[in-house]
Amino acid sequence: MPPASLLPTVRWSAAVLVLALCGGALPARADESAQVQALLRQGQTAEALLRVERALAQQPTDHRLRFLKGVVLAEQGKSSEAIALFSQLVQERPELPEPYNNLGVVLAQSGQLDKARAAFEMAVRLKPDYATAHENLGDVHAKLAAQSYGRAADLSPxxxxxxxxxEAARKLASGRVTALPPSGAR
Structure with a gap:
């Protein structure tokens, strides 16, 4: 795992954009998603998780709600659960770039930079104008460069x-890996 100074800080993701990409939401479902997102913005992750799990009890295969649950899990620091959920979503909906982006964010937070890079590359392949995924990919490249230069410095002091x-790579790598906030898309 990289040193703490190289680990990213994240903001979470494009739930509203995914709602639009996955088709029109029923008003109740959209309202539930909006309420979960509001709870996340207020830092009430436990209540947000309860609400999204209640909604999923009614619609267990709903991709939008499962995506939102992944965001909540990541916010709670439950990286392995969030990684599993986002991985499942990218398998089921490989045409959507947002789950790849969020998978990359959680992988980067977990120190799995090579896997994070692959997830961000897929997100930008699917949506070439996805600025956040491009930024995240650049941040991961900077972190990988800092690791390589660090190893070179250790081997040849x-x-x-x-x-x-x-030093330059560390300065660049101190940037944040970010995702779209749950309140909307950029």
Whole structure:
């Protein structure tokens, strides 16, 4: 796992955009999603999880609600559960870039930078104008570069070129991996 200084801080994701991409939502379902998103913005993740699980009890295969549950799980720091849920969503709906982006964010937080890079690459392949996924991909590349330069510096201490590159990569890598906030899409 990378040092804490290289781990990203995240904001969560495009639930509203996914609602639009997955088809028109029923008013009750859209209202439930909006309420869960409001609870997330208020930091009430436990209540948000209860609400989304109640909605999923009624519609267990609803992709939009499952996506939103992944966001809540990630916000609660339940990385392995969020990774499992987003992984399942990308298998079921491989045409949607947002689950790939969010999978990448959780993987990056977990220190799985190579897997995160692959998820972000898929998101931008599916939606070439997805600015957030491009930014996240750049952040992961910067973190991977910092790791490589760090290893080079360890293997060959005192090399001024490596030291300068390491410092530059660390500065660049201190940026945040971000996702769209649950309140809407950019």
């Amino acid at each position: 005192g090399q001024p070129g490596v030291t300068a590159k390491l």
